[in-house]
Amino acid sequence: MIQTKHDQDDTAQWQPRIVAFLCNWCSYAGADLAGMSRLSYPASIKIIRLPCSGKVDPMFVLKSFERGADMVLVSGCHPGDCHYTSGNYHARRKLKAFRELMSFLGVDPRRFKFSWVSAAEGAKWSKLVEEITAEARELGPFRTFPEAAKTEASQ
Amino acid sequence: MSPEASTAQSLAQTAAEMLSQGQVALVIGYAPTEGKRLSPPVFVTTPEEAQRLGFDSRCFGNLSVYLWSPQVRQMGKTAVVVKGCDVRAVNVLLRENVIKREDIVLIGVRCGGVGDLPAHKCTVCDCRDPQGCDVVVGDAVDQPDGAAEGRYSAAEALEEKSLDERREFWQRQLDKCIRCYACRQVCPLCYCKRCIVEKSTPQWVETSAHPRGNLSWNVVRAFHLAGRCVGCGECERVCPMNIPLGAINQKMAKLMEDEYDFRSGMSPEEKAPFTTFSTDDTDEGIL
Numbered sequence: 001m002i003q004t005k006h007d008q009d010d011t012a013q014w015q016p017r018i019v020a021f022l023c024n025w026c027s028y029a030g031a032d033l034a035g036m037s038r039l040s041y042p043a044s045i046k047i048i049r050l051p052c053s054g055k056v057d058p059m060f061v062l063k064s065f066e067r068g069a070d071m072v073l074v075s076g077c078h079p080g081d082c083h084y085t086s087g088n089y090h091a092r093r094k095l096k097a098f099r100e101l102m103s104f105l106g107v108d109p110r111r112f113k114f115s116w117v118s119a120a121e122g123a124k125w126s127k128l129v130e131e132i133t134a135e136a137r138e139l140g141p142f143r144t145f146p147e148a149a150k151t152e153a154s155q
Numbered sequence: 156m157s158p159e160a161s162t163a164q165s166l167a168q169t170a171a172e173m174l175s176q177g178q179v180a181l182v183i184g185y186a187p188t189e190g191k192r193l194s195p196p197v198f199v200t201t202p203e204e205a206q207r208l209g210f211d212s213r214c215f216g217n218l219s220v221y222l223w224s225p226q227v228r229q230m231g232k233t234a235v236v237v238k239g240c241d242v243r244a245v246n247v248l249l250r251e252n253v254i255k256r257e258d259i260v261l262i263g264v265r266c267g268g269v270g271d272l273p274a275h276k277c278t279v280c281d282c283r284d285p286q287g288c289d290v291v292v293g294d295a296v297d298q299p300d301g302a303a304e305g306r307y308s309a310a311e312a313l314e315e316k317s318l319d320e321r322r323e324f325w326q327r328q329l330d331k332c333i334r335c336y337a338c339r340q341v342c343p344l345c346y347c348k349r350c351i352v353e354k355s356t357p358q359w360v361e362t363s364a365h366p367r368g369n370l371s372w373n374v375v376r377a378f379h380l381a382g383r384c385v386g387c388g389e390c391e392r393v394c395p396m397n398i399p400l401g402a403i404n405q406k407m408a409k410l411m412e413d414e415y416d417f418r419s420g421m422s423p424e425e426k427a428p429f430t431t432f433s434t435d436d437t438d439e440g441i442l
């Protein structure tokens with residue numbers, strides 16, 4: 001369902017939007033397993049499948065926030081298990097620095113999640129989504145960008 | 156003779172010799188000019204013109220930015236006048252294989268700091284005596300002690316604030332950005348032929364001077380320079396809107412030093428943190 005501006009402002013109805021970038025080989029398969037095992041998890045998460053967590057450019061994360069995500073998750077294979085041997089190690093370095101940069105600029109680092117979920121961890125996936133959705137709900141709508149846009153519109 | 160005049164003389168002499176002996180086709184240096192706030196760059200191709208070269212506390216520019224420009228490269232072997240801090244940018248260009256050492260000649264100049272009130276980078280400078288140059292001119296200068304302290308003071312001052320305060324601060328600052336990209340043009344390390352802000356399929360960064368695109372632009376600029384920026388301060392100096400870009404650069408540089416014991420541009424052989432990884436990197440903050 002497309003959220004309108006109205007129900008975004010109405011906290012009773014408001015559902016967080018979480019964009020998740022999952023690597024094809026572990027986390028996506030993990031999420032798939034959760035589905036196949038009929039484990040339910042909130043529909044707040046919008047999954048985008050990528051070959052590897054190493055493919056995640058910080059630009060993807062920024063763009064998600066720009067387009068209205070309240071939280072972004074990047075998930076890949078556990079260290080040592082990356083299908084391309086080291087994509088997740090590179091991602092770990094880069095994304096940690098990225099989170100620090102965003103936090104320095106005033107974006108709540110809790111809005112940017114990073115996890116390792118293997119193809120066998122369907123249960124972990126469903127629990128994780130449950131947990132971060134609860135956290136996202138607590139944090140409320142991500143307003144930095146819309147707010148900034150509003151300031152400009154009113155000028 | 157004043158120290159400045161004698162430095163100018165050695166610069167002119169060195170450049171004239173290199174040009175007349177055909178060692179280089181071009182010398183890029185500074186031409187201190189009466190009444191100017193800044194000593195502009197000068198491109199010297201004949202021994203006579205070399206007389207214009209000089210060095211003083213108005214030589215802010217980091218001339219290494221010209222080394223990779225196609226116009227300069229097609230002229231042939233180039234000598235460039237560099238301060239100790241500028242050498243760090245040259246080192247990054249070398250380590251990233253943008254230029255080859257044999258294609259350039261480095262004329263180092265000892266520097267006592269630039270600016271009437273010395274620039275922040277000069278108060279924490281630890282490279283007043285340029286390293287790795289082909290020639291070094293100028294009188295010996297004092298190397299300030301305890302330079303490491305305060306290296307990241309601008310970033311630290313902001314880190315102490317709360318998240319909300321920081322957001323408010325940066326929102327105000329970045330709202331000012333007019334997207335002139337002067338910060339990019341002046342950066343010796345922003346050498347991409349096509350910058351991400353110019354890519355339009357898809358449009359990664361909104362191009363109008365709108366708060367949304369402004370944040371993305373400034374995040375991208377900072378992130379693409381993480382582990383590469385040498386803190387020359389040029390971006391902040393040229394920003395017409397006085398956005399404290401140096402604080403963002405410092406934040407990333409501090410991270411690199413704290414996490415990976417790395418300072419960019421200290422040698423042409425170094426390996427930047429983002430070109431490699433360690434299996435021992437922390438899993439902290441990962442679910």
Ligand code: SF4
Nearest residue numbers: 342384385387388390
């Ligand atoms: S201080 Fe600015 S201009 Fe200098 S290297 Fe860093 S980003 Fe580039």
Ligand code: SF4
Nearest residue numbers: 332333335336338394
């Ligand atoms: S120089 Fe300043 S105003 Fe121009 S694009 Fe860079 S940050 Fe924005």
Ligand code: FES
Nearest residue numbers: 023052076077082
């Ligand atoms: S393939 Fe899963 S992280 Fe690289």
